[in-house]
Amino acid sequence: MITIKDIAELANVSRSTVSRVLNDSGYVSEDARKRVEKVVKETGYVPSEQAKSLRTKKTKVIGVILPTIQTETPSRIVTGLGRELSKHGYQILLANTDHDKEKEIEYLDLLKVRQVDGIILIATNTDAKLMKKIKELNIPLTVIGQEAEEVMCVTYDxxxxxxxxxxxxxxxxxxxxxxxxxxxxxxxxxxxxxxxxxxxxxxxxxxxxxxxxxxxxxxxxxxxxxxxxxxxxxxxxxxxxxxxxxxxxxxxxxxxxxxxxxxxxxxxxxxxxxxxxxxxxxxxxxxxxYQNEKAGEEGAKQILASIESSPFQKKIIMGYRLIIRESI
Amino acid sequence: MITIKDIAELANVSRSTVSRVLNDSGYVSEDARKRVEKVVKETGYVPSEQAKSLRTKKTKVIGVILPTIQTETPSRIVTGLGRELSKHGYQILLANTDHDKEKEIEYLDLLKVRQVDGIILIATNTDAKLMKKIKELNIPLTVIGQEAEEVMCVTYDxxxxxxxxxxxxxxxxxxxxxxxxxxxxxxxxxxxxxxxxxxxxxxxxxxxxxxxxxxxxxxxxxxxxxxxxxxxxxxxxxxxxxxxxxxxxxxxxxxxxxxxxxxxxxxxxxxxxxxxxxxxxxxxxxxxxYQNEKAGEEGAKQILASIESSPFQKKIIMGYRLIIRESI
DNA sequence: TAAATTTGTGGAATCGATTCCACATTGGTT
DNA sequence: AACCAATGTGGAATCGATTCCACAAATTTA
Structure with missing residues (x-):
């Protein structure tokens, strides 16, 4: 497998120079830049995410904790989340609790260990133990579907x-x-x-x-x-x-x-x-x-803004519309 | 954040010794083992997945590519997958194509870059381009829902x-x-x-x-x-x-x-x-x-067996049962 | 008793990236 | 002309784990 070392050799520069080109950071002569870009293109080189995230402490992964994937609300939310997150190069790590509340807390710990950049919790409750754990985690986290104090959330009215x-x-x-x-x-x-x-x-x-x-x-x-x-x-x-x-x-x-x-x-x-x-x-x-897909997209925007320390709205309340049919 | 270096210092051993204890590999005296275990327990230390996977080239993540999460078949399969995978300490990285065939191929590349240990493809087709890409990938891969030659699969009759x-x-x-x-x-x-x-x-x-x-x-x-x-x-x-x-x-x-x-x-x-x-x-x-959840579990067992080079059945055909109701 | 093997341990190398420091060259300012 | 700033580059350190090598001590075998 090709590494930055190989690219450096092929392009006749150092690894630092290759890194500067890839990350567009620091001075690089036009000549060197062109050589590196040519070699990267020719070889199809892609840097190792493990090595990058060991150094930068970023994983480009968002953990999503949900009670089930088999009902419309969570599945629509996840669809909206995925759509927005993939635009920014993020992936979803799925954590399905099967309606087991204890697993929500276990998964918070697991996602911390996995060093996800943020967590989306599609919540069924906001009990004290869960809220305490969320505060201790110190990871950007958005709750979708439940109002929670001091935590970013997307809720429905x-x-x-x-x-x-x-x-x-x-x-x-x-x-x-x-x-x-x-x-x-x-x-x-x-x-x-x-x-x-x-x-x-x-x-x-x-x-x-x-x-x-x-x-x-x-x-x-x-x-x-x-x-x-x-x-x-x-x-x-x-x-x-x-x-x-x-x-x-x-x-x-x-x-x-x-x-x-x-x-x-x-x-x-x-x-x-x-x-x-x-x-x-x-x-x-x-x-x-309830526009669940849009709630997912809003939740994704919220967590991404938090990760990038951009200004954003900490509480989003989704609108709704009545659909009057023949059962009334 | 606590690292293996801290644990080594607290337990009065080297990092190698801590690693031997954590991985149960190589000789460790009973005395040293007890000290390390005590310190790990007291501190709640958990090794960094990034560092581990840089060295071992394993991520304990399975990529799952699916056309949508919003219908029963994929959502049930994912539920079954998740249930089985989490038993073995694996997580799911979700890749939702939104029924876009080109994205299936893009996601295969992305999951390779992410160095997932295996891939589950909940497939809607088996066209030549896709099959070619799968062969090139050189990652354990199971197709669920479509028969594919030379590839592990779980299908329905x-x-x-x-x-x-x-x-x-x-x-x-x-x-x-x-x-x-x-x-x-x-x-x-x-x-x-x-x-x-x-x-x-x-x-x-x-x-x-x-x-x-x-x-x-x-x-x-x-x-x-x-x-x-x-x-x-x-x-x-x-x-x-x-x-x-x-x-x-x-x-x-x-x-x-x-x-x-x-x-x-x-x-x-x-x-x-x-x-x-x-x-x-x-x-x-x-x-x-069609027992989709069980198909997911079988797919998970298959990919895990492949990862661990254990013997397993490369083609699994799920049974089915007619449910006769009043519409006939 | 001597040689061989087993047991136990620490430290360096390694994985593959990023980042910072040191150095050299070029250009601008006083 | 001298000093300062900008530009450009390479190499070492670092991230945090695993693994292998080298060494020492203890035990077993011939």
């Missing part, structure tokens, strides 16, 4: 998205509205979306019975189970259901169909997240679109 | 999966069967699935009219368009449709619903790929499950 969606139901005449959420340790999806729902209901003088509120996890089956529980135990039946994710909504729809409950005539329903498949449900599901 | 699915339609009494495929440059999904369909039809003495065959790409919209084209132009209407992916099938279903064509009464339909959402379609979609 979960609160207002859920409020607006809830208001839409109310404007359509619904007063008895069920809610399918997730655990509130997920502050974005679990806490703020629920708060948005409850606040909008309260602002309209509408009560929410305990029997109308259920929790799922981030999959379709638990949405179905949640809908079943709500309808099995509620004396006063709700006429609408808001779910905090499309998957939960789709699961709920599945249950409704099984029970012969018509959407939206007997039960209006909506989710959040603009799953690709939502438009193909029957009826097509009303949802909120 | 596309031919027999499509034949069996087609046979199932025929056993249900269908004789006029439409086909929605993709471009045949994708030999696995495009060529072999089509061949499986045509061969099974021929084996049963059934003809396939040109008007019944259409091509899409790997998305839902093109499935809808393909179904529309078939039904718009076919004089003799098919009573069943096989699509080579679930997404194409779901798109076709969408069109059928719009036209008031009942599934499966007026048109039976199936796909391949066991998309999560297929079970939630109305009616639930018949499909073929």
């Amino acid at each position: 979960d609160y207002h998205a859920q409020r607006d969606l809830t208001r839409f139901f109310i404007q359509k005449g619904h007063e008895k509205i069920a809610f399918i959420g997730v655990d509130e340790s997920d502050r974005a999806v679990g806490h703020f979306r629920k708060k948005g729902f409850l606040d909008e209901m309260a602002a309209n003088g509408l009560s929410v019975e305990k029997a109308w509120v259920e929790k799922g996890i981030f999959d379709i089956d638990s949405g179905r189970e949640a809908m079943e529980k709500i309808l099995s135990r509620a004396v006063k039946k709700p006429t609408a259901t808001v779910a905090v994710t499309d998957r939960l909504a789709i699961g709920a729809m599945s249950y409704l169909k099984k029970q012969g409950i018509k959407i939206p005539q007997d039960m209006a329903i909506a989710g959040i997240g603009a799953s690709e498949i939502s438009q193909y449900m029957n009826p097509p599901l009303t949802t909120v679109d | 596309d031919y027999h999966a499509q034949r069996d699915l087609t046979r199932f339609f025929i056993q249900k009494g269908h004789e006029k069967i439409a086909f929605i495929g993709v471009d045949e440059s994708d030999r696995a999904v495009g060529h072999f699935r089509k061949k499986g369909f045509l061969d099974e039809m021929a084996a049963n003495g059934l003809s396939v009219e040109k008007a019944w065959v259409e091509k899409g790409i790997f998305d839902i919209d093109s499935g809808r368009e393909a179904m529309e084209k078939i039904l718009s132009r076919a004089v003799k209407k098919p009573t069943a449709t096989v699509a080579v992916t679930d997404r194409l099938a779901i798109g076709a279903m969408s069109y059928l619903k719009k036209q008031g064509i009942k599934i499966p009464q007026d048109m039976a339909i199936a796909g391949i790929g066991a998309s999560e959402i297929s079970q939630y379609m109305n009616p639930p979609l018949t499909t073929v499950d």
